[in-house]
Amino acid sequence: MLPWLIATDPNLLSGVRDTSLAKLVRDDMLGMILKGVLVPGQRINEPDVASRLQVSRVPVREALRELESSGLVVSRKHSGVFVRQLDAAEILDLYQLRGLLDGFAGRCAAQLQGQSRQALLDTLEASAAAMIEAAARHDVQHYYAENLHFHWAIVEATGNRQLIDTYRGIVQKLHISRLKNLSQDIGMQASIAEHVEIMAAVRDANDARCEALMSRHVAGAFIRLRDAAAGADPASAAASVGVRNGATPGIDVLE
Numbered sequence: 001m002l003p004w005l006i007a008t009d010p011n012l013l014s015g016v017r018d019t020s021l022a023k024l025v026r027d028d029m030l031g032m033i034l035k036g037v038l039v040p041g042q043r044i045n046e047p048d049v050a051s052r053l054q055v056s057r058v059p060v061r062e063a064l065r066e067l068e069s070s071g072l073v074v075s076r077k078h079s080g081v082f083v084r085q086l087d088a089a090e091i092l093d094l095y096q097l098r099g100l101l102d103g104f105a106g107r108c109a110a111q112l113q114g115q116s117r118q119a120l121l122d123t124l125e126a127s128a129a130a131m132i133e134a135a136a137r138h139d140v141q142h143y144y145a146e147n148l149h150f151h152w153a154i155v156e157a158t159g160n161r162q163l164i165d166t167y168r169g170i171v172q173k174l175h176i177s178r179l180k181n182l183s184q185d186i187g188m189q190a191s192i193a194e195h196v197e198i199m200a201a202v203r204d205a206n207d208a209r210c211e212a213l214m215s216r217h218v219a220g221a222f223i224r225l226r227d228a229a230a231g232a233d234p235a236s237a238a239a240s241v242g243v244r245n246g247a248t249p250g251i252d253v254l255e
Contacts (some may be wrong), residue, residue, distance in 0.1 A: 022062035025053060029063060033072060033083055034172060036179040040085035044073065071173055086177050098170050099218035101163060102151060106198065106214030108158040110207035116157070117202065123153045124199050131195065135188040143188055144178070150195060154202075154214070187221075194220060 029049065032038045044064065050057045064081050067073040075081050086094075109120060127150040134143035148171065155167045194217045201210035 021055060022059040022066070025049070025055060025059045026063035026066050028053060029067060030072070030172075033067075034175055038083050039179070040083050040176055042083050043079075044081045044083065046081075070169060072176070084173070084176070086173060091174065091177055094170050094174055095218060095221075098167070098174070099215050101155070101167050101170070102218055103211045103215035105151075105155045105158050105163065105167070106201070107207045107211035108160070109154045110202050110205050110210035112157060112202075117205070120153060120157045121199065121203055124150060124195075124202065127153065128192065128195050128199060131188075131192055135192060140188075147191070147195075148175075154198075190220065191217075 029038070029044065038044060046057050046060050046064070049060045053060075064073060064075070068075055068081070072084050073081050074084050109117075112120060127146050130146040131143050131150070134140075134146060152167075152171075155164055158164070194213065198210060198213050198217065201207075201213055
């Protein structure tokens with residue numbers, strides 16, 4: 001299971017002794033947010049969460065504070081706590097940052113040696129094959145999940161815990177914005193071709209090329225979305241792709 005897709009289980013807390021109760025409550029709510037059970041803009045009802053998990057409201061409040069610090073929920077005075085709804089500018093910023101991190105991770109991946117590089121390649125090839133199958137079935141959700149898996153494998157292979165944690169936070173936020181639009185087939189074939197090029201750069205140990213390909217891959221996703229939105233109403237298209245100050249738009253895309 002990917003680190004930003006967390007299992008939810010009403011009985012998760014029963015019998016647990018050694019793990020922080022607030023952490024378990026946080027993981028449960030995080031799972032509900034990332035699965036779309038709790039949607040952007042929705043108010044999180046503390047008593048309901050406490051009743052469902054059979055805990056007091058204290059660990060629920062602690063969990064919500066932690067989710068707020070990670071940017072996934074927002075507290076509004078006199079109104080409560082709500083699932084964060086990112087605006088277009090925030091999403092664009094996150095995609096730009098993700099492009100930088102993907103590029104660095106790609107460079108590191110191509111510098112792996114021996115068995116470590118081969119193990120990564122085996123994972124990437126299996127993921128790419130699954131993406132090809134999903135594209136053939138026009139299964140956008142499965143394709144999207146495998147795409148996340150492909151990129152996460154490269155990031156995790158760096159062994160850089162700060163990078164991994166930062167990347168996880170970015171992808172979790174972007175995942176929330178993506179949930180509402182998992183039915184559009186935006187450039188899957190072009191995206192697959194780019195994944196194949198990335199794998200070749202890793203296989204050839206060409207770190208500079210792999211870095212460039214990974215960064216370009218994210219930029220290409222921006223362009224594909226811009227082109228897909230070109231025929232839409234200008235106002236709604238601008239809102240959907242996050243146009244800001246003449247920058248290249250880019251949210252809710254397959255990569």
